[in-house]
Amino acid sequence: MAETEEGKELSPSLQQSASAYAVIREQFADAVSDFDANETMPFFEVIETEKWPDIALFMRDHPRLKFNYMACLSGVDYPAEGKLGIVCNLESLGAFGHRIAVKVKCPRDGGSIPTAAYVWHTANWHEREAYDMFGMQFAGHPDPRRILCPEDWEGFPLRKDYKVQESYHGIKVPY
Amino acid sequence: MGLLDAGITKHNVVVTSVDNVLNWARLSSLWPMGFGLACCAIEMMATNASNYDLERFGIFPRSSPRQSDLMIVAGTVTMKMAERVVRLYEQMPEPRYVLSMGSCSNCGGPYWEHGYHVLKGVDRVIPVDVYVPGCPPRPESLIGGLMKVQELIRMEQIGLSRADALKKLAEKSIDPQSVIEQQRQVARA
Numbered sequence A: 001m002a003e004t005e006e007g008k009e010l011s012p013s014l015q016q017s018a019s020a021y022a023v024i025r026e027q028f029a030d031a032v033s034d035f036d037a038n039e040t041m042p043f044f045e046v047i048e049t050e051k052w053p054d055i056a057l058f059m060r061d062h063p064r065l066k067f068n069y070m071a072c073l074s075g076v077d078y079p080a081e082g083k084l085g086i087v088c089n090l091e092s093l094g095a096f097g098h099r100i101a102v103k104v105k106c107p108r109d110g111g112s113i114p115t116a117a118y119v120w121h122t123a124n125w126h127e128r129e130a131y132d133m134f135g136m137q138f139a140g141h142p143d144p145r146r147i148l149c150p151e152d153w154e155g156f157p158l159r160k161d162y163k164v165q166e167s168y169h170g171i172k173v174p175y
Numbered sequence B: 001m002g003l004l005d006a007g008i009t010k011h012n013v014v015v016t017s018v019d020n021v022l023n024w025a026r027l028s029s030l031w032p033m034g035f036g037l038a039c040c041a042i043e044m045m046a047t048n049a050s051n052y053d054l055e056r057f058g059i060f061p062r063s064s065p066r067q068s069d070l071m072i073v074a075g076t077v078t079m080k081m082a083e084r085v086v087r088l089y090e091q092m093p094e095p096r097y098v099l100s101m102g103s104c105s106n107c108g109g110p111y112w113e114h115g116y117h118v119l120k121g122v123d124r125v126i127p128v129d130v131y132v133p134g135c136p137p138r139p140e141s142l143i144g145g146l147m148k149v150q151e152l153i154r155m156e157q158i159g160l161s162r163a164d165a166l167k168k169l170a171e172k173s174i175d176p177q178s179v180i181e182q183q184r185q186v187a188r189a
Helices: A012-031 A049-061 A122-134 B018-027 B039-048 B079-091 B102-107 B139-154 B162-172 B176-188
Strands: A043-046 A069-078 A083-091 A099-107 A112-114 A137-139 B070-074 B097-101 B130-132
Touching: A012 A043, A012 A049, A012 A099, A043 A049, A049 A099, A049 A112, A069 A099, A069 A122, A083 A122, A099 A112, A122 A137, B018 B139, B039 B070, B039 B097, B039 B102, B039 B139, B070 B079, B070 B102, B070 B139, B097 B102, B097 B139, B102 B130, B130 B139, B139 B162
Parallel strands: A043 A099, A112 A137, B070 B097, B097 B130
Antiparallel strands: A069 A083, A083 A099
């Protein structure tokens, strides 16, 4: 039976996630981080960013994983680490019912993460939104444009150090 | 006093000024443009629907700016939308009126500080005649605002600028506090 470091027993849903993680770990070894048995959302991080599409495809297609549903893809800013990242919430709907989150990070300036839009179509617009708000590139994305802000908007609004522009097309922006 | 309040019976003749007739015709069929931007639009739709029934004022939404006299800016105007609002305003034939409904379109509302994407008041891009406060304003408030637009039209004269009509309206307006006090006393009695 899987246990956390403190020796506490994992809940049934966390055990499912942990055993799914074990399959990924076996295949990709050091390309992925250790499993974090977070009660709210268990997760692991992809250390070798360029392997993310392979891991994604493996997670979707492996008969013991079948992560067929991307519930969400969010962007995150880590100014202290000098990094930007994404968090993908994945589930296996109708097959196993297990879920796990995957974190992928890239450098804050000019960083790039390989796209998962060809694995889950959901990722297409979600990655566009992450790009729009945080400014990381998604290498190989089929349509890498902003999605919410106007195309000629300056800066990336959800970065921690974001300062709004003075004017947009001659209209004053700040209050 | 409205024209119909005079009581027209038995083929009487009404003598009035051209201004009066024009103003009466305009204010009795204010056609707003049917577009909403956020939650204020829900209140605007409720005001249009049967419970509050704006058609009794001759107000009903049109689908084209070319047929509209009034623009009700109902909701949050984003920077992206601001340019579209200006274009729609420019497509409306004169005389045209603008009613800014709710805190967002008045001044940015809850987005005033951290809403990088929100225009802090639609009066930064188009001239506004009447502001209706609220978040969102109840249908009664919107009707109050629309009646203010009607009063503004009543102040108009041929050759009088909009700014002067607004000034006249401000001079004629009464302090609402006395009306509130009066209503309270009626309620107590």
